Each structure stands twice: as C-alpha cells, then as structure tokens.
Amino acid sequence: MKPRLVALLAGALVLTVPNLGATAQADAQADTQTAAQIARADTPGLPGRNNAITDVPGVKVGQVQSAKAPYLTGTTVIYPAQMAVTGVDQRGGAPATKETDLLDPLNSNPGVNAVMLGGSSMYGLAATDGVIRWLEERGEGVRVGSGVAPIVPAADIFDLGRGGDFKARTAPEWGYLAAQALKDGPVRQGVVGGGTGARAGGLKGGVGTASVILSDGTVVGAIVVVNSVGSAVDPRDCSLFAARFELAGEYRGLQTPKAKECPRPATANGPSMNTTIAVVATNAPLEKAAAARMAGNAQDGLSRAINPMHTLGDGDTIFAMSTGGGTPLRVNNPADTRRLNEIFNAGADTLTRAVGHAMLNATTVGTASSYCDRYPSACKKVSPLPADKRGEAPDVTRASLAAVAEKFRDAPALAE
Numbered sequence: 001m002k003p004r005l006v007a008l009l010a011g012a013l014v015l016t017v018p019n020l021g022a023t024a025q026a027d028a029q030a031d032t033q034t035a036a037q038i039a040r041a042d043t044p045g046l047p048g049r050n051n052a053i054t055d056v057p058g059v060k061v062g063q064v065q066s067a068k069a070p071y072l073t074g075t076t077v078i079y080p081a082q083m084a085v086t087g088v089d090q091r092g093g094a095p096a097t098k099e100t101d102l103l104d105p106l107n108s109n110p111g112v113n114a115v116m117l118g119g120s121s122m123y124g125l126a127a128t129d130g131v132i133r134w135l136e137e138r139g140e141g142v143r144v145g146s147g148v149a150p151i152v153p154a155a156d157i158f159d160l161g162r163g164g165d166f167k168a169r170t171a172p173e174w175g176y177l178a179a180q181a182l183k184d185g186p187v188r189q190g191v192v193g194g195g196t197g198a199r200a201g202g203l204k205g206g207v208g209t210a211s212v213i214l215s216d217g218t219v220v221g222a223i224v225v226v227n228s229v230g231s232a233v234d235p236r237d238c239s240l241f242a243a244r245f246e247l248a249g250e251y252r253g254l255q256t257p258k259a260k261e262c263p264r265p266a267t268a269n270g271p272s273m274n275t276t277i278a279v280v281a282t283n284a285p286l287e288k289a290a291a292a293r294m295a296g297n298a299q300d301g302l303s304r305a306i307n308p309m310h311t312l313g314d315g316d317t318i319f320a321m322s323t324g325g326g327t328p329l330r331v332n333n334p335a336d337t338r339r340l341n342e343i344f345n346a347g348a349d350t351l352t353r354a355v356g357h358a359m360l361n362a363t364t365v366g367t368a369s370s371y372c373d374r375y376p377s378a379c380k381k382v383s384p385l386p387a388d389k390r391g392e393a394p395d396v397t398r399a400s401l402a403a404v405a406e407k408f409r410d411a412p413a414l415a416e
Helices: 003-008 024-040 121-137 172-180 241-245 288-305 334-361 398-408
Strands: 059-066 073-080 085-090 115-118 142-144 147-149 154-156 206-213 219-226 277-282 317-322
Touching: 059 172, 073 121, 073 172, 073 219, 073 277, 073 317, 085 288, 115 121, 115 172, 115 277, 121 147, 121 154, 121 172, 121 398, 172 398, 206 334, 219 288, 219 334, 241 288, 241 334, 277 288, 277 334, 288 317, 288 334
Parallel strands: 115 154, 277 317
Antiparallel strands: 059 073, 073 115, 085 317, 142 147, 206 219, 219 277
16 A cells, blocks of 8 residues: 555554544553654644544534434534535435535525534434524624524435434434534544445445645545445455545554455445435635635545446535634635645645545445455454544434534414
C-alpha cells in the first residue's frame, strides 16, 4: 500500500479501525503512539488531530441509532457553531432530500444551522423536525417575527426493512436525540448514526470521516454515509479503491487480500435501492457559489472510491459547509482561484478517504458481511483504533424516546 509514502510519513497520526480481535498489547501500543504523535496532528499535508470532520473549527457531530431488531437505522447531525454558508450537489436517480433548494446560490438563504444525514429514506426526513426543535429552543435560526426558523437541509439513505420491519424507522425524537449528542473531537464510525443500516455493493456500509490540513493551515473535513449500489472494492484484487488515497498510514496495516479470497468481488444481491450522502466542510470563508462548487467537486471523491456511482438506484447528495469568517472566496475572482482549487481538490480526496474508513469500520450485521470479514487477510495486521479516538454515539432506547417525547406535544390547543 504505497510503502514509500508510508515510510516517509511513519510516526504520523494514528488512525485505524475498531478492534478486530487485536490483543490488549496492540491497544496499548496504539495509545502510546497516538500520545507521542499528537503534536504533529496539525501539520500541513497530514490529517487533523482526529482525522474527522470535527477537526474543522466549530463543527460538531451527533449520532444516534438502534441496531436491535426490528430496527437497523439511525441519524447523524453535523452542526456548525454559527450559521454556515452551505452548498449542495445532488446526483444519482433516487434522492431523498429536504430543503436543498434553499442552498441554491440564486436564493436568499444565508446559510444553515445544521445538516442531517439519516436513515429511513423519505420517512426519516421527519427526524429533521427534532433537530429544528432543538435549535429553536436555543434561539438558533433565521429571525422570523417573534421566533426563529432553523435551517436544516437533509439527505437520507434507503435502509427500510433491513432490520426486519419496514415501519421501524426514525422520527422527530431521533433527530432531537442526535442533536443532544453533538460533540467535537473523535467521531464514531462504522455501523452508527445514519449509516447503521447501510450496505455498499454487497458488503456492510456505514459512516466514515477524515480530514486534512492544507499548506496555509486551512482545514478540510468530510463525513459520509456509504450505502451505494456500486462497490468500494476493486474487482482486480479486492482491495479498497480508497486505499490508493491513504494518507499518513491512516488505514494502519491494511493490505491487499490474498488471491484465494478474491475469486470474485462482492456484489449486491438483486436490484438495490441505495444512496451515498456526505458533508464536506472547511474553515475557509466561501461564498454560496463556491460552496456549491466544492460540493460538486467532492462528487469526484465518491467516484474514485465507489464504482459504479450515481446510478438510477442511488440518490447521491453532498453538502459543502464553510465555517470561516471574513471576506469570502469567490469563484469569479482570479485572485482566489489557486486557493479554491486546493480546497476543492482536498474536499474530494478527503471524501474518498472517508469512504475507506466507513468500509473498514463497518462490522457484519446479519447477511451483510463487513469488508474485513469478507477479506480477512486484508485486515489481519490492522491495528485497533485507540480508545480515545473511537467517538461516542448513544443507542436510542424506549427510555430516551420517552424522555424527549413531550418536546413534540406542546403545540397550542386548537380553538373549539
């Protein structure tokens, strides 16, 4: 896996997949390496401190899920500390989206208060109501009369019925709980949040994230829910397409599978209803047109990591978020061209890498095998992710749903 690059960047940020049966000694070694390297975590050309979208200043992520039958779904919320200029690019033939028209540069909306990436397809878009309620309680949103109108665009994947019941799906309470779970720092990956029920080309998909520090200190991050018709696996040798874009040894020991494990690549069983959705973010100040362009360029990152991409069975949607202040970079300003191209290209590459993390962190659920279970020799030497880099994502329970249910029953009574 590019041994020259790995050797050059040896000792860089420790980033890897969950414990795949490694010993406690390997765990301790990974923790020690991380502590020794933390000072290099903001080095240009390397991933950020957590190799996550939360390395972008001001960005937090909250996730909740349930993998207990009949549920296999969840919700992921990406939240900027202040309203963020955001663009969107939608491709593929079957999207499940909400409030994306507001992000058109021709429209007056100034930005977003959050973006939701969820499961449960069109039904799961209702979870945005919970995110909106959480924001309203904090007075966040566009000022409208005596109240606020929180702006929460969303995209969902198709995972209906994968837990055993087509009606086991997310609802407003799930969005509220995901907002309550918002954190900066490490982001949990794999079978979590909006990627809980995800599948990818016959394998288990999930949530992945990554980041990079640019030459001028600008941070670019990405988070993705991989639920594609196409495969993330190269049919020639069953390696991950994303492995070619590995940065600083972040896949920690991933190898090309042995030939005997690769008689043929994993493929989906029958027609699929899918969708891969993502957010790329930067702390560089962007105008809306530049954010839209960043989202469009990031689609190239998906196409490098998954094949085929943007099929009629997908609804691939990418949001691009700018948290930076100051004079925005503009696509029609020649003085901004070099910097914008660097940001756009980094967004695409970082999203490719995030897809790799989603596949490596996924675990087998039911008949959907993980990449590492399907190709065990590829992951045999992969070290575990240090405990303090695994992130948190609470499970949705009856108790947690009951605790927030009253939030959605406080509407004024109708007059007789």
